[in-house]
Amino acid sequence: MSEEIDFDAILGKYHSDPYDYVEICATHTGRVSFKIAEGDTVNSPSGEWLHIPGSPLFEITRERNTKLVTAKTNGTISTVRTELEGQFVEAGEKLLTIRHPLRKKEVIEGILKEVLYLFPAPERAKYFFSLDIQSRIEKKGAKALTIKPGDEIIIMSLMKRDTPIYYTGEAGVIHSVYFSPGVSVDQGQPLIGVCALDKLPLIQKVITRVKADWDKLVDPAHLEE
Amino acid sequence: MAAINRPTPASLRHYIWQQEKRDRSRNPLFPSPEKILRYGAFVGSEIQCHSTMDRTMDQARHHISELEKAGASVASGTVILADTLSRSKGRFARSWHAPVGGLWGCLILADTFLTRARTLLPLSLGVSCCEAVRDLGVDKASVRWVNDVLFSGQKLAGFLVESFLSPHHGETFHLLGFGVNINNTCFPHDLEKTAVSLCQILGTPVNLHDFTLSFLAKMAWNIGLLAYEEEQELDRYCSSEEEESHLLLDQWKSLSDTLGRRVVYGYDIQQKPQYEARVTGIRADGAIVMRLNDGNEIIEHSGELHYL
Numbered sequence: 001m002s003e004e005i006d007f008d009a010i011l012g013k014y015h016s017d018p019y020d021y022v023e024i025c026a027t028h029t030g031r032v033s034f035k036i037a038e039g040d041t042v043n044s045p046s047g048e049w050l051h052i053p054g055s056p057l058f059e060i061t062r063e064r065n066t067k068l069v070t071a072k073t074n075g076t077i078s079t080v081r082t083e084l085e086g087q088f089v090e091a092g093e094k095l096l097t098i099r100h101p102l103r104k105k106e107v108i109e110g111i112l113k114e115v116l117y118l119f120p121a122p123e124r125a126k127y128f129f130s131l132d133i134q135s136r137i138e139k140k141g142a143k144a145l146t147i148k149p150g151d152e153i154i155i156m157s158l159m160k161r162d163t164p165i166y167y168t169g170e171a172g173v174i175h176s177v178y179f180s181p182g183v184s185v186d187q188g189q190p191l192i193g194v195c196a197l198d199k200l201p202l203i204q205k206v207i208t209r210v211k212a213d214w215d216k217l218v219d220p221a222h223l224e225e
Numbered sequence: 226m227a228a229i230n231r232p233t234p235a236s237l238r239h240y241i242w243q244q245e246k247r248d249r250s251r252n253p254l255f256p257s258p259e260k261i262l263r264y265g266a267f268v269g270s271e272i273q274c275h276s277t278m279d280r281t282m283d284q285a286r287h288h289i290s291e292l293e294k295a296g297a298s299v300a301s302g303t304v305i306l307a308d309t310l311s312r313s314k315g316r317f318a319r320s321w322h323a324p325v326g327g328l329w330g331c332l333i334l335a336d337t338f339l340t341r342a343r344t345l346l347p348l349s350l351g352v353s354c355c356e357a358v359r360d361l362g363v364d365k366a367s368v369r370w371v372n373d374v375l376f377s378g379q380k381l382a383g384f385l386v387e388s389f390l391s392p393h394h395g396e397t398f399h400l401l402g403f404g405v406n407i408n409n410t411c412f413p414h415d416l417e418k419t420a421v422s423l424c425q426i427l428g429t430p431v432n433l434h435d436f437t438l439s440f441l442a443k444m445a446w447n448i449g450l451l452a453y454e455e456e457q458e459l460d461r462y463c464s465s466e467e468e469e470s471h472l473l474l475d476q477w478k479s480l481s482d483t484l485g486r487r488v489v490y491g492y493d494i495q496q497k498p499q500y501e502a503r504v505t506g507i508r509a510d511g512a513i514v515m516r517l518n519d520g521n522e523i524i525e526h527s528g529e530l531h532y533l
Contacts, residue, residue: 047517047519048500049523051517051521051522052519052521157527158344159344159345159347159348159371159511159512159527160316160371160385160386160527161343161386161387161388162385162386162387164387164388166390181493182497182499184525
């Protein structure tokens with residue numbers, strides 16, 4: 001990350017287009033049947049445990065096994081590849097795009113995710129900090145905790161099998177924690193965002209600047225807090 | 226001081242190829258009992274017996290590390306037993322009472338499993354223990370998801386699986402910790418109403434050595450099932466996991482009383498119970514399916530249940 005950040009450029013980008021464009025791809029091979037059309041509004045999972053599925057997006061049928069794929073994020077359907085309706089697609093084929101309106105917190109997280117080292121989840125599972133790390137966080141807070149490659153930082157829990165996860169990124173402090181104990185994290189999603197000690201002031205500057213300039217730069221009627 | 230419970234690899238092999246093979250061959254559902262037992266025959270390839278130690282899981286990690294340091298490798302299937310443990314613990318640093326009379330130990334397995342077998346590995350402990358207990362005539366023993374063994378709602382056995390990355394060679398091992406209340410009859414005050422031992426259920430002491438052989442032989446069978454099913458799966462080259470059956474999962478279903486029960490679910494149920502639901506199924510990957518009061522289904526791959 002450069003020591004010089006063009007805040008106006010970054011915030012201007014979010015001001016002119018305050019959306020995330022989430023591409024939804026085929027989860028595996030199969031025949032596709034869309035449940036939405038361009039312009040439709042879709043909802044993300046809801047309920048106290050996020051157990052109520054999001055809006056149906058499409059069905060994909062493989063070997064007479066039909067799977068309904070639902071939205072994981074809210075927004076508006078901006079593109080649908082209608083030419084694929086009823087067709088057989090390969091895994092990974094792009095099917096549609098959801099235009100997701102960003103909130104201030106998401107903008108900050110989005111910028112931070114570009115500058116932090118993101119340590120990903122190795123499997124879809126539940127995660128919690130190792131006992132040693134947890135007690136140090138409770139005493140001093142995550143941002144006072146320096147971790148380095150090889151440290152046992154997180155326990156992955158799957159079917160009552162607990163696996164220690166060793167940190168493999170650059171040394172630094174745990175700036176952002178993206179998991180909650182008891183909530184499943186998908187494979188590849190970030191668990192923590194780590195920042196080198198000398199970059200901390202810069203990170204703080206980003207957050208302060210976004211918070212301060214948000215209302216000036218973004219039409220409040222357009223976005224949620 | 227010499228350990229009281231001293232099974233040997235030879236006595237376990239004898240048990241597996243005489244008793245276990247004969248019992249399994251009677252069941253027409255199992256197509257190749259000998260093949261399945263051969264797959265799991267490495268269980269108990271080495272058995273260490275101690276009179277006392279802190280924790281068998283710690284000893285397992287130490288054993289693996291020391292062997293590697295000496296330029297050797299641990300034998301997959303090594304079993305570490307102790308008559309009593311001084312610092313045993315369950316999940317989330319919960320204490321586990323492990324006095325003389327119980328079966329306390331750890332099985333070391335090298336990670337040679339594919340993803341599905343690795344995920345189902347914890348089920349093999351509960352299934353093996355429940356089978357061994359039922360062999361003694363305790364037909365009401367059952368498995369509560371994931372692998373607790375209960376008798377009339379009281380906990381007879383608990384298990385803990387931890388993975389371990391060896392420090393020198395970077396090899397992954399699974400450490401399968403087991404604790405079964407056999408002849409121990411005194412429990413700490415807070416466990417008196419929730420724990421039970423085999424001796425209390427049967428009203429007479431149980432031969433600890435024989436039970437150990439029976440449990441380990443069943444572990445050999447159920448670990449063998451995982452490998453056997455892997456072979457079948459690779460032969461079929463089929464990956465629609467929702468439709469696939471699995472012999473270990475079938476056996477789990479036949480021993481479990483979880484399906485259909487109303488439960489409280491929590492990731493750490495003692496500290497933070499999360500919600501009430503009814504269990505409606507178990508998926509091919511071992512995840513539990515529950516229906517919440519609002520009618521929606523929820524799937525959990527990890528966590529704990531209490532029955533209501």
